[in-house]
Amino acid sequence: MAKNRRHFGIVTVLIVICTFVVYWVLDSVLLKPAAAVLEAGPIDYLFDLHIWLIAFLFALVAVFMCYALIVFRARGDEGDGEHIHGNGTLEIIWTVVPCFVVIYFAWISTTMLIDLSRPNPDEYVVNAEGRQWSWLFTYPESGAVTPDLVLPVDTPIRMDLTSDDVLHNFWVPEFRVKQDTVPGMVTHVRFTPTIIGDYVLRCAELCGTNHSGMLATVRVVSAEDFQLWQSEQLAQVQE
Amino acid sequence: MSLFTLGIARGLLGQVLGMVIGMLLTCAVRILLGWEAWAAEPAWTVGAVCSIIGFLLGVGSLDDWLKWTKGIPTPLHHGPPVDKPAWTRYFSVDYNHKVIGVQYTVWGILLLMVGGTVAMIFRTELARSGLQFLGLDLYNSFIGMHGMIMIFAILLGVGGMANYLVPLMIGAEDMAFPRLNALGFWFNVPGSVLLLLSLFVGGWDAGWTAYPPLSARGPIGYQLFFLGVFAIGLSSIVGSLNLLVTLLRMRPEGMSLFRMPIFCWAVFATSLIQLTATQLIGTSFLMVSVQRALGMGFFDPRGILGEVSPMVGGGDPVLFQHLFWFYSHPAVYIFVLPGLGIVSELLPVFSRKPLFGYKWIALSSMAIAIVGFLVWGHHMFVSGYNDILRIPFMYATLLVAIPTGVKFFSWLGTIWGGKVHFDTPMLFVLGAISVFLIGGLTGPILATVPTDFPLHDSYFVVGHFHATMFGGFVFPFFAALYYWFPKVTGRMYNETLGKIHFFIMTPAFWVQTLGQMGVGVMGMRRRIADYDPTLGAGQIESWQLAVTIAGFAIAFGVMLMLWNFFQNAEVGAAAGDNPWRSRSPEWQIPSPVPEHSFPAPLHVVGEPYDYGLADAGYVTTASTGDD
Ligand code: HEM
Ligand SMILES: [Cu+2]
Ligand SMILES: [Cu+2]
Numbered sequence: 001m002a003k004n005r006r007h008f009g010i011v012t013v014l015i016v017i018c019t020f021v022v023y024w025v026l027d028s029v030l031l032k033p034a035a036a037v038l039e040a041g042p043i044d045y046l047f048d049l050h051i052w053l054i055a056f057l058f059a060l061v062a063v064f065m066c067y068a069l070i071v072f073r074a075r076g077d078e079g080d081g082e083h084i085h086g087n088g089t090l091e092i093i094w095t096v097v098p099c100f101v102v103i104y105f106a107w108i109s110t111t112m113l114i115d116l117s118r119p120n121p122d123e124y125v126v127n128a129e130g131r132q133w134s135w136l137f138t139y140p141e142s143g144a145v146t147p148d149l150v151l152p153v154d155t156p157i158r159m160d161l162t163s164d165d166v167l168h169n170f171w172v173p174e175f176r177v178k179q180d181t182v183p184g185m186v187t188h189v190r191f192t193p194t195i196i197g198d199y200v201l202r203c204a205e206l207c208g209t210n211h212s213g214m215l216a217t218v219r220v221v222s223a224e225d226f227q228l229w230q231s232e233q234l235a236q237v238q239e
Numbered sequence: 240m241s242l243f244t245l246g247i248a249r250g251l252l253g254q255v256l257g258m259v260i261g262m263l264l265t266c267a268v269r270i271l272l273g274w275e276a277w278a279a280e281p282a283w284t285v286g287a288v289c290s291i292i293g294f295l296l297g298v299g300s301l302d303d304w305l306k307w308t309k310g311i312p313t314p315l316h317h318g319p320p321v322d323k324p325a326w327t328r329y330f331s332v333d334y335n336h337k338v339i340g341v342q343y344t345v346w347g348i349l350l351l352m353v354g355g356t357v358a359m360i361f362r363t364e365l366a367r368s369g370l371q372f373l374g375l376d377l378y379n380s381f382i383g384m385h386g387m388i389m390i391f392a393i394l395l396g397v398g399g400m401a402n403y404l405v406p407l408m409i410g411a412e413d414m415a416f417p418r419l420n421a422l423g424f425w426f427n428v429p430g431s432v433l434l435l436l437s438l439f440v441g442g443w444d445a446g447w448t449a450y451p452p453l454s455a456r457g458p459i460g461y462q463l464f465f466l467g468v469f470a471i472g473l474s475s476i477v478g479s480l481n482l483l484v485t486l487l488r489m490r491p492e493g494m495s496l497f498r499m500p501i502f503c504w505a506v507f508a509t510s511l512i513q514l515t516a517t518q519l520i521g522t523s524f525l526m527v528s529v530q531r532a533l534g535m536g537f538f539d540p541r542g543i544l545g546e547v548s549p550m551v552g553g554g555d556p557v558l559f560q561h562l563f564w565f566y567s568h569p570a571v572y573i574f575v576l577p578g579l580g581i582v583s584e585l586l587p588v589f590s591r592k593p594l595f596g597y598k599w600i601a602l603s604s605m606a607i608a609i610v611g612f613l614v615w616g617h618h619m620f621v622s623g624y625n626d627i628l629r630i631p632f633m634y635a636t637l638l639v640a641i642p643t644g645v646k647f648f649s650w651l652g653t654i655w656g657g658k659v660h661f662d663t664p665m666l667f668v669l670g671a672i673s674v675f676l677i678g679g680l681t682g683p684i685l686a687t688v689p690t691d692f693p694l695h696d697s698y699f700v701v702g703h704f705h706a707t708m709f710g711g712f713v714f715p716f717f718a719a720l721y722y723w724f725p726k727v728t729g730r731m732y733n734e735t736l737g738k739i740h741f742f743i744m745t746p747a748f749w750v751q752t753l754g755q756m757g758v759g760v761m762g763m764r765r766r767i768a769d770y771d772p773t774l775g776a777g778q779i780e781s782w783q784l785a786v787t788i789a790g791f792a793i794a795f796g797v798m799l800m801l802w803n804f805f806q807n808a809e810v811g812a813a814a815g816d817n818p819w820r821s822r823s824p825e826w827q828i829p830s831p832v833p834e835h836s837f838p839a840p841l842h843v844v845g846e847p848y849d850y851g852l853a854d855a856g857y858v859t860t861a862s863t864g865d866d
């Protein structure tokens with residue numbers, strides 16, 4: 001028993017070290033795209049929390065396993081190990097404790113999800129239609145129709161999505177959120193762009209031959225530029 | 240000896256004839272209706288249905304039942320065929336579960352090789368950005384083809400292990416229904432032939448998930464693919480029924496459920512899922528098939544069939560996803576539960592220590608099987624179903640992680656305090672644990688909806704499920720192959736080659752799966768023929784190259800293993816009856832196992848995993864132990 005206690009002491013120290021190392025490795029190799037919307041904040045926070053959990057659980061199992069394999073390797077003898085069939089208390093602990101952990105994760109995800117999908121009375125609405133293999137955007141406010149998406153910065157956006165043919169998916173990696181477009185149905189996705197720049201909208205649902213090339217440019221522009229652009233479009237529509 | 244003494248040759252001939260007859264039948268009906276005689280899609284569809292029946296008639300899997308309808312008795316024949324060489328039984332209908340187990344396994348390995356070849360082709364394409372040598376349509380067909388062939392291969396591998404091992408482990412003479420058992424295997428052959436054939440009639444470009452509307456409008460290949468899956472599904476259903484009955488009714492006296500070898504519990508849980516969920520993938524594919532062939536718009540929101548049929552619209556594409564995932568989520572546990580059972584089965588043998596928490600491991604398989612039915616919606620978080628549904632599916636999905644965790648901790652408890660031996664099967668078991676750990680740990684991040692937004696349909700998911708399937712099936716399956724090879728052949732494989740295989744494949748797999756996840760986080764979508772080389776600050780191409788190289792290393796390792804088996808099946812060193820000093824019943828009888836496995840009924844006198852307890856028996860046969 002005393003021997004086991006010493007083992008557990010060493011293992012605990014190793015697990016703590018290993019957790020930080022694994023977290024550090026994952027954090028530096030996983031190259032997330034830049035975060036260009038408000039929603040990326042909470043999503044990336046939850047992502048990070050998951051990486052901590054992954055690092056810890058990986059360390060827990062990997063360290064225990066490797067340590068046991070080294071310490072309890074058969075040293076050329078044909079004998080057997082200890083005759084232990086299990087330990088009810090331990091089993092209950094490692095069933096119940098993870099229960100709380102996952103419920104905690106589910107709970108914060110739920111509240112976050114409700115926040116992310118809450119309608120905003122000031123949201124600016126753009127309609128998007130996916131079709132094999134391009135996008136079409138309609139601006140109800142101006143009646144403009146464009147193949148590229150132009151959005152005002154710092155404005156809550158609601159995209160009303162639909163499809164002309166098969167399933168597609170509206171995804172800009174820098175915006176994090178994604179949503180299928182379904183023929184015969186209107187689906188929604190909400191985000192608030194925070195950084196002016198050009199992004200690529202990438203269809204993320206297999207939609208046939210040229211799925212990989214089903215892209216569109218997304219231009220996030222300042223409020224003034226957007227007004228300007230909108231009046232240009234308006235003028236064009238009226239012609 | 241003519242080729243047609245082999246059942247499989249007759250079966251394939253029957254399949255061709257069935258196909259032709261089905262096509263002629265379609266033409267005849269169309270002529271009678273006053274339509275143009277030839278229409279490719281209905282002809283191929285009806286032809287494919289008839290070809291499955293043609294195969295079964297040709298191979299002779301229905302013979303006995305047909306005789307029964309005429310009142311002709313058909314006593315079970317034991318042993319190799321009387322008038323042919325003994326090896327021919329492996330190519331014909333045979334009712335011995337050990338033969339059927341080998342048939343399943345070999346056919347599974349063949350499909351594994353075909354599916355792997357397809358993967359290496361498109362992996363080569365992905366090594367660099369830009370399109371090198373594959374066309375877009377061919378690429379799209381290949382990814383679906385790779386996925387579905389591998390699923391077939393896994394189901395066959397699972398069937399192989401279960402059919403060979405379960406009767407031996409519970410000391411049964413054979414499976415409960417030997418004829419049904421053979422039928423279960425032979426369904427797979429015409430099924431896989433149809434699947435492969437689909438590539439030659441246009442392929443199918445919607446991936447293994449085949450979501451409509453895309454799958455409702457593509458080439459004829461879809462119909463063959465749907466019917467191929469249907470045949471495999473029938474195999475799953477009859478096979479699992481057989482295993483359940485065998486496990487419930489044919490255990491020897493004294494073997495209570497909690498005294499079965501743990502692998503039997505895994506098979507029991509798997510079979511429950513197979514028996515009750517497979518119908519749903521059959522139904523969903525059949526409905527798309529009917530929508531295509533007859534214009535019934537089950538999943539058709541408006542008029543995608545255009546002028547072709549007056550029966551258009553009124554359907555819902557999202558409904559398909561519900562039906563599909565109601566099977567296909569539980570299916571992932573069909574793939575992994577038996578493998579996890581192998582891990583639990585082998586760890587005590589090589590740690591020389593009882594399985595830690597037997598009942599917990601057994602019940603965790605059942606918990607996974609049951610909770611697994613309640614989580615299908617996690618594949619549909621962004622499908623457009625009602626937003627509210629996301630929340631219960633998120634909770635249910637996260638709960639599945641609990642019984643999975645119980646298995647890990649119990650495995651650690653088994654190793655702790657043991658005397659661990661590192662033979663090749665044990666190495667693969669440890670590899671399985673490490674890989675399944677990566678796969679399992681990347682599940683919850685997909686299960687919480689906000690983090691699933693960026694990851695869904697990205698390459699991260701590809702990394703996740705390759706890790707779960709390699710850790711839950713491929714590694715344990717290889718462990719099982721090495722472990723029971725001496726039991727099946729009576730010979731030992733080459734241990735050095737086995738170890739080389741392990742040390743090539745395991746690190747290569749880590750690189751592959753982590754690389755896939757990495758490019759997914761960078762923003763690469765899954766199922767794309769070409770990717771943006773600027774992703775990940777321009778690093779993506781070197782990651783892709785690493786994944787491709789790792790893929791080739793894995794393929795090389797697998798070939799090494801097959802060569803090892805091939806070399807030693809006949810001439811390897813004699814293995815002896817029980818080279819691993821296991822307590823399990825199948826190791827208490829000679830290797831290779833004789834035609835009638837057990838000389839006398841088994842008696843269970845103790846616990847299955849009492850390693851470390853002197854003189855504690857598990858089973859005895861009456862002839863040797865009844866003193
Ligand atoms: C800890 C337990 C697990 C959790 C929480 C989990 C969660 C998930 C989630 C949420 C997805 C959907 C990802 C998406 O498309 O956005 C997914 C995909 C998948 N998972 Fe798991 N998973 C777990 C274990 C497993 C296991 C054991 C397998 C067995 C092989 C598996 C196989 C798959 C497959 C095949 C897919 C992809 C299906 C597809 O879209 O083609 N997962 N998993
Ligand atoms: Cu697409
Ligand atoms: Cu799932």
